[in-house]
């Protein structure tokens with residue numbers, strides 16, 4: 395941030411205020427409360443039975459989504475390194491980094507407990523994927539602190555939406571309750587970063603506007619580098635757990651509206667330029683999202699029609 399070298403320090407009081415706010419409203423919860431332990435049993439190593447796919451009550455879609463969500467949560471050491479490097483370890487920023495990390499760790503703990511106890515996914519596959527993904531780690535590149543604030547504002551909300559919608563496709567009230575609980579945390583994380591972003595816009599409107607545009611245009615989920623992500627994200631999009639429409643309607647636009655990005659009158663030429671690029675990008679994304687949803691509806695109708703015609707002889711006979 396060449397023109398605002400002290401932005402992090404300038405934001406410190408806002409961080410302190412939002413940290414207090416977060417600590418006051420975040421409710422304590424315990425992963426163990428959400429796990430149906432009575433369903434658990436030993437694996438072959440201890441004389442029981444190893445995992446077999448038919449033991450899982452989850453659909454392939456729910457499995458793919460839970461797997462992706464958990465692996466994404468698992469890469470926490472990388473995210474911690476990212477934000478500790480950008481925001482520092484001192485003062486309110488440092489306290490936030492620690493608290494956020496502790497809360498995020500709970501998500502991975504709870505999801506893993508659930509999946510292993512209920513035999514929702516293959517624990518061997520899960521462990522191998524975790525080893526692989528964590529070994530390569532996550533690297534957001536050379537984002538500035540400002541870009542990081544913009545990115546995580548959207549990313550936390552994206553995580554909220556995908557956990558919430560994953561809960562719905564599990565058709566399991568236990569998983570649904572757990573994922574709803576996790577998504578509440580993600581929402582509070584989003585609120586924290588969004589408020590810091592709002593303050594940054596007031597302090598340094600042009601630079602913040604540029605950071606927002608760049609992060610919206612280049613947005614990628616943190617899990618994008620995990621093995622099989624393309625396939626999983628297609629399954630996730632097909633099921634409406636997370637897709638372009640949701641990304642536009644429920645992630646990008648609510649945050650941008652909160653920041654009053656398109657109503658601001660305090661931008662200079664650089665900020666205006668960034669805002670114009672953002673508007674053009676959003677218009678194209680909106681159109682793309684509509685095309686995606688239309689195509690998906692056509693595909694679903696085709697599949698339903700095929701199922702109907704397959705079923706016809708039975709009904710007739």
Ligand SMILES: [Fe+2]
Nearest residue numbers: 467498501580
């Ligand atoms: Fe999380």
Ligand SMILES: [Fe+2]
Nearest residue numbers: 550579580583
């Ligand atoms: Fe989060």
